[in-house]
Amino acid sequence: MSLRSTGVLALIAILLGAFIYWHEIEGEAAREAAKEDEQSVLPGLEPESVEMISLSTLDGVDARFERIDGRWTLTRPTAGRADTTAIDAMAQALASLPRKGVVASPGERTEYGLGPAAKRIRFVADGHAGELLIGRSTPVGGHVYVSVLGEGRDEAVEYVERYRVNAFNRNLDDLRERQILDFEASKLRTLRISWPSAASPDDRVEVALARDASGDWQLGVPVVSAADPQTLRDLISSLQFLRATGFIDVRTDEDDAALANPAMIFHWTLAGDHLERRMRIAEGDRTIVEGPDGQRYTIDAQEMEAFPREVVDYRFKTVSSFDLADARHLELEFQGDEATASVEPLRVEARLEESGWSDVESDTEEHIASDRASDLVRQLANLRAVDILADEMGPRELASLGLAPPRVRIRIGNQADEGEGSAILADVKIGRLDPGRGLFVQRQGDSTIYLLPASAADDIPISRAAFASDFQTEAADGTAPSDQDAPGDAARNLEIDPLEGVEIP
Secondary structure (H helix, E strand, C coil): CCHHHHHHHHHHHHHHHHHHHHHHHHHHHHHHHHHHHHCECCCCCCHHHEEEEEEECCCCCEEEEEEECCEEEEEECCCEEECHHHHHHHHHHHHCCECCEECCCCCCHHHHCCCCCCEEEEEEECCEEEEEEEEEECCCCCEEEEEEEECCCCCCCEEEEHHHHHHHCCCHHHHECCECCCCCHHHEEEEEEEEECCCCCCCEEEEEEEECCCCCEEEEECCCEEECHHHHHHHHHHHHCCECCEEECCCCHHHHHHHHCCCEEEEEEECCCCCCEEEEEECCCCEEEECCCCCEEEECHHHHHHCCCCHHHHECCEEEECCHHHCCEEEEEECCEHHHCECCCEEEEEEEECCEEEECCCCCCCCECHHHHHHHHHHHCEEECCEEEECCCCHHHHHHCCECCECEEEEEECCCCCCCCCCEEEEEEEEEEECCCEEEEEECCCCCEEEECHHHHHCCCCCHHHHHHHCECCCCCCCCCCCCCCCCHHHHCCCCCCCCCCCCC
16 A cells, blocks of 8 residues: 555544534534523523523512622612522523423313413523513422513423522522621731720720731721731621621611610721721610611621620730640740749750650659640630730739749750751740739740730649649659658749738739
8 A cells, every 4th residue: 555545544544533523513402502501491591691580489479680890789679689509590490401202282271270370580691681470380290380471582481390490499698798898818908997985985995906017917096016917817707797687778777876886896908999888786675787778687696796895805915835746846935933942943845755754854843744745835825815814013012913933834845955957946934823813924036915814724834843743754653852841832823922011003
């Protein structure tokens, strides 16, 4: 066979393969689409082309929805945001409504429920108006009769599967947008929150926050300090997912009065504009929200629990925070402890090895148990205060709190041995425990005095006696070396008032 003949046969094979591919494979998809279109009650209709839908809702309200700037909007009986998912489902139902059959020579249309009593779905698509009538159920088969009115329609009586028209059987409130606020968390730039003062309900407490250049939240009013990132994350998430339980379309004097001095007011701005938006919430027999567009809603009263109403809740209260996997070195320093009749300081070290936390050899008899070292490091990996006692105190006041010098100092590093390249992950000073208030602590280099819950004393050695009782390794006889001296829980729960006689500025 000549080279020319081989080339001709190869060309024929290529053309034949292309024909098979385009006709049988690609063509099959086109034929299926054409077949589906032929079987459609509304052939050629695309969901994206639907611009308006109006219908009588299940609760008997004449409602109209229009696509404005790409978003579904309720325009009748009142103006408001529509539930995009629900209205998109209607547009999809119109566009993908396959007929199961056609009634030949139907006769009087009222026999099929397609007269004045029919459910009417009016719509506009690509500028052309149409109307879908939904009648009664067929005698058998679980179908319903439908008919399409409009330009170029023959008004045939057809029937479709009942579930195909379920999208149109909704109450008005089910077709309205229940998500009250619509914003991206990353675009939030400023946030002001106010609520009535507990001391004087006619006065209001306000916190004002703003993102700095690095995107971190800072508190500017009533004090200048870093904001608590966890509180802000939770608050913003609660605002984003705040959903209505109902809609208030008729305004009353009672609601106006409640919103005149609301339980909470939120103001915020977003990146890209300087418009300050507002939301007000009033508490009473029902919890009322007025959104930034003036629409009023009711919400579940329990939603208010997500919105802090104490200034301290918004303040930075992280005493220590680090990645647990980075911790390699633990050091504890204890001051002299009258409870153990010792005035000598104690220093205990441990490092993380393959088998777990292990003591660094020292001349002392006191060593921390491996599991308790692990528990302590885990506790300090995310140690958060519940309150702030003061932003700053003098030496005398700090001494009364057991913080000058600190009764206990705990440091955690990222290297097994301190040296070049090592970094301190946490450096916490532990003061006295006041059972009625909490445990006084400070971060090294920070003048703020924080309060941990009193229960933190169960997980943190707050004194040399507490260390001997709960954190120290056991001796050969199964007892802690200092058992005879350590009062244990009695020392931790000693009723004291460290601020007695001390005037806090």
